[in-house]
Amino acid sequence: MYSVFVTRRIPDDGLELLRKHSRVHVNPCDRSLTKEEIIEGVRDKDGLLCLLNDTIDREVIESAPKLRVIANYAVGYNNIDVKTASEKGVMVTNTPDVLTDTTAEMAWALLFAVARRVVESDRYTRDGRFTGWDPMLMLGVDVTGKTLGVIGAGRIGTAFALKSRGFNMKVLYTDQHVNAVLEKELHAEKAELQDLLEDADFVSIHVPLLDDTYHLIGENELRRMKKNAILINTSRGAVVDEKALIKALKEKWITGAGLDVYEHEPHVPDELKKLDNVVLTPHIASATFETRRKMAVIAAENLIAGLNGTRPPNCVNPEVYTKKVK
Ligand SMILES: NC(=O)c1ccc[n+]([C@@H]2O[C@H](COP(=O)([O-])OP(=O)(O)OC[C@H]3O[C@@H](n4cnc5c(N)ncnc54)[C@H](O)[C@@H]3O)[C@@H](O)[C@H]2O)c1
Numbered sequence: 090m091y092s093v094f095v096t097r098r099i100p101d102d103g104l105e106l107l108r109k110h111s112r113v114h115v116n117p118c119d120r121s122l123t124k125e126e127i128i129e130g131v132r133d134k135d136g137l138l139c140l141l142n143d144t145i146d147r148e149v150i151e152s153a154p155k156l157r158v159i160a161n162y163a164v165g166y167n168n169i170d171v172k173t174a175s176e177k178g179v180m181v182t183n184t185p186d187v188l189t190d191t192t193a194e195m196a197w198a199l200l201f202a203v204a205r206r207v208v209e210s211d212r213y214t215r216d217g218r219f220t221g222w223d224p225m226l227m228l229g230v231d232v233t234g235k236t237l238g239v240i241g242a243g244r245i246g247t248a249f250a251l252k253s254r255g256f257n258m259k260v261l262y263t264d265q266h267v268n269a270v271l272e273k274e275l276h277a278e279k280a281e282l283q284d285l286l287e288d289a290d291f292v293s294i295h296v297p298l299l300d301d302t303y304h305l306i307g308e309n310e311l312r313r314m315k316k317n318a319i320l321i322n323t324s325r326g327a328v329v330d331e332k333a334l335i336k337a338l339k340e341k342w343i344t345g346a347g348l349d350v351y352e353h354e355p356h357v358p359d360e361l362k363k364l365d366n367v368v369l370t371p372h373i374a375s376a377t378f379e380t381r382r383k384m385a386v387i388a389a390e391n392l393i394a395g396l397n398g399t400r401p402p403n404c405v406n407p408e409v410y411t412k413k414v415k
Pocket of ligand 1: 164165166185186188192240241242243244245246263264265266295296297298301302323324325349350372373374375
């Protein structure tokens, strides 16, 4: 039987599936593991099921000579040194599709929360400051009929844009590829990033964190946005230059932001926490009971397939097949 290491407890559906096919060692602590603990856990294992906040770098991969599959419990896999994994013949897998609508819904939740000042209003009401209807109280901005800018029109960006149908919006998107679905369904227009930033009232980011998307949105980009614009980020924190964003929010170059992800998670800068024009959530865009269960099953299926010598459904480094797979 194969032996696998799971870096943090995931929903039972996934663990039960894994247990039918392998000896499963789950991190017994209710916390993320340090790199040293991950190395200790994976040292003699054939498979690793890890989270997006586990750094699986060369040192970790080289510490596990038997390792054949790394199954990430996420669609993004910027936490894994895929190049080294491929070099070593180790398959890397992710969990796409099942979290697409869930993540897109969260982007909308943040968009509305910022546009209509939902969190600020909640605090205001709880604090007992609501003393009667006021014509000027908590004015926000309308969503219907405005221009939506989608940066990265892949699975989640597309689902996010399609959900704008009820709000009769003009949709702009950036991507390396033409998105035929968005162009047909919404008459969306593919734009240059700078043009999208200048035109959109709401900008939502859905690109993966790659070398060329690191700080894709920095001071120059924020300065190009409309004064009444709102920025939503549910992708990865480092796609946005957080220091520049704080400056933009403080100095009101833009109206507000909704953030689920941060540049140095779990650290959230105090300066950001002090601002009223930003809504902050703790990286929960895929966090629904249904989706987390599906992610657990898919991650387990990927791991089992790889260990059994078949191609995992969601292998992100197919180049591994041109190498000698262990
Ligand atoms: N906050 C969360 O909990 C959460 C949940 C799910 C996914 N995510 C993040 O969302 C990302 C997107 O997921 P997905 O399933 O839609 O991925 P995807 O691969 O389907 O889509 C990404 C799109 O971005 C495009 N792209 C890449 N570089 C670009 C660039 N420089 N400019 C414009 N477009 C570019 C790609 O062509 C692709 O169409 C993931 O990589 C992950 O980091 C976060």
